[in-house]
Amino acid sequence: MNVLVVGGGGREHALCWGLAASPLVDSLYCAPGNAGIAQDAACVPIAVDDTVGLIAFCREKKIGFVVVGPDNPLVDGLVDRLEEAGIHAFGPSARAAVLEGSKAFTKELCARHGIPTATFVRVRDIEQARKHIARATLPLVVKADGLALGKGVHIATTREEALRVCGEMLDGSLGAAGKEVVLEEFLTGEELSYFALVHGEQVLPLAAAQDHKKVGDGDVGPNTGGMGAYSPPPLLTPELEKRILAEIVQPTARAMVAEDRKYVGVLYAGLMIVNGAPKLIEYNARFGDPEAQVLIPRLKSDLLTLLMAAREGVLHKVNARWHDQASLCVVMATKGYPGSYAKGSVIEGLDEAAKSPDVTIFHAGTTKQEGVWKANGGRVLGVTALGKDVADAQAKAYAAVDRIRWPEGFCRRDIGWRALGTRRGAP
Ligand SMILES: Nc1ncnc2c1ncn2[C@@H]1O[C@H](COP(=O)(O)OP(=O)(O)O)[C@@H](O)[C@H]1O
Ligand SMILES: [Mg+2]
The missing domain is CATH 3.30.1490.20 (ATP-grasp fold, A domain)
Structure with a gap:
């Protein structure tokens, strides 16, 4: 089967990397992709909001399955348009992606269906x-x-x-x-990202990860798109996972069906664990970035089979099996990010850094000109390693980071600190 991934960041690189390993995939394309993704998929210069262009491309290349990565095209109805054109696509319809597209909608949904979340008011x-x-x-x-x-x-x-x-x-x-603005109660606790595949009332639990949103070591400074992640988080005990599914994910899947907004796709619950109890902070209607970069390398099952089962509504027929190892991703960004930064600085040492079989370097924003890698965005690389536990994955990821020669880049040095019980992180 020919498969198209829509998007061009680190998440889409992880998706392409996972899909490229599937025996079910004949040709893999990514629109628009990036220079790093081009190592795993044929990149085509079609923008994520060019619905007409994407449909024409799918027809030309006989694409059997489209995976939509980012939030905007989902909220704008790309999956609806593809399916109307007879093209199978993974992701929620616009009516269902409102779970991410409107925080007020989600808060009201929680209120109507007794799903635990911070108290709130909507103001206009x-x-x-x-x-x-x-x-x-x-x-x-x-x-x-x-x-x-x-x-x-x-x-x-x-x-x-x-x-x-x-x-x-x-x-x-x-x-x-x-x-419209939502004013909500401040919750104190530890954050967790939880992922499940959903089709209507069917829920297939995937895994959890912890992200690091702040730009600086010790969780200081402005928020970013994510500076690193790891999975599985020790915080997620089997009991907590049961509660997340029973109190948050399953009631949401049922509520969406009951309200004629059947959800199909990956549901990413942003949670605050308050004294052991999960509370919903927000939903995302897609894989997270950098979370996808730690989840997909841990996945032992065939990624395409799982995504197709979600679209077809046969999630009871599949299993998500995981490697025993932990994974950890360190995001490398251009100095200045999340403020303004320059593009075009040269990055060296990527091949040496990725030499270990446990290390994969996902690209969020690079170009390659005459064999030279250059930074082309704020977040640029996701250096991911598998290890026997979070500490081992952390050591391997930072060893790879240290082989990358990129004076204009930076990263946090403490990714994983919550799991390791220290803010110091790697040497
Ligand atoms: N009710 C809350 N209590 C405490 N912190 C919160 C709350 N809501 C959001 N946050 C913090 O703000 C971050 C961003 O909020 P979120 O709702 O996930 O929005 P988005 O990811 O769309 O920016 C969260 O990751 C969390 O750190
Ligand atoms: Mg969030």
């Missing part, structure tokens, strides 16, 4: 906001309703700050995403 104008903020407990979490490229959440420690940020969002600082 500054007067409503002022009233709520005057009596809210601090800190207060201020969230734009819509997709905001990871810039839509602000934790305000004073009422003035909450009101200011909320006002800016309502005034359009984030475009349409902030037309």
Whole structure:
């Protein structure tokens, strides 16, 4: 079967890497992909929002299955358009992707169906906001309703700050995403990303990971798209996993069916574990990045078989089997990220760094010109290693990082610190 992956970041590289290993795949394409992805799939210069171009390409290449990576095309209905054109595609419809596309929708869904989450109010104008903020407990979490490229959440420690940020969002600082704002209770605990494949009420548990959102060691500085991850997190005991499925994932899958929004795809629950109890922070309607870069190398089962089973609604017929090893991914970014940064710096040593069979380097933003790798984005590489436990995976990942010669790049040195009980991380 010919397969197309839509997207061009580290997540899509991990998906392509996993799919390239499938005996069911004849030709693998990625639109638009990147220079690193081109090692595993044929990249075609079609943008993720070029629905007409993607459909024409699928027809030309007789694509039997499309995997949509990023959130925007899902929320915009790319899977609906592909399926209408008779092309099988993995991912939720626009009606179901609203779980990611509208935080207010998800909060209301949780309220209607008794799914544990932080208490909240929705506000559409500054007067409503002022009233709520005057009596809210601090800190207060201020969230734009819509997709905001990871810039839509602000934790305000004073009422003035909450009101200011909320006002800016309502005034359009984030475009349409902030037309409506959710003000929610601040939860204290440890965060966990949990992944399951879903088709209607069928749920196939996958695995969990922990991400590192802040740019600096010790979780300081501004938020990013993710600076590293590891899996499995020791925090996820079998009991906790049971509760996540029974209290959050399964009720959500049932609720979506009951509300005529049947969900098909991977459901990524962003959770806060509060005194041992899981609470939903948000849903994403896709694999995470960098989480995909640690989950997919641990997967022993055939990735395409699982994704196809999710689309077809036969999740009871498949199993997700995992390697015993742990995996850990260190993201390397261009200095300046998540602020402004330069493009085009030269990266050397990638081949030596990837020599160990336990190490895979996923590319989020690179180009290759006359054999020379160059950085082409903020987050650029995901250096991933498998190891007998998180500590071993961490040591191998940083050993690979240290073979990469890229003076304009940086990474956090403490990925995995929660699992290892130290903020110090690797040497
Ligand atoms: N209710 C909350 N309590 C504490 N922290 C929160 C809460 N909601 C969000 N956060 C923090 O903000 C981050 C981003 O929020 P999230 O809802 O996941 O939005 P997005 O990923 O779309 O930016 C979370 O990963 C978490 O660290
Ligand atoms: Mg999030």
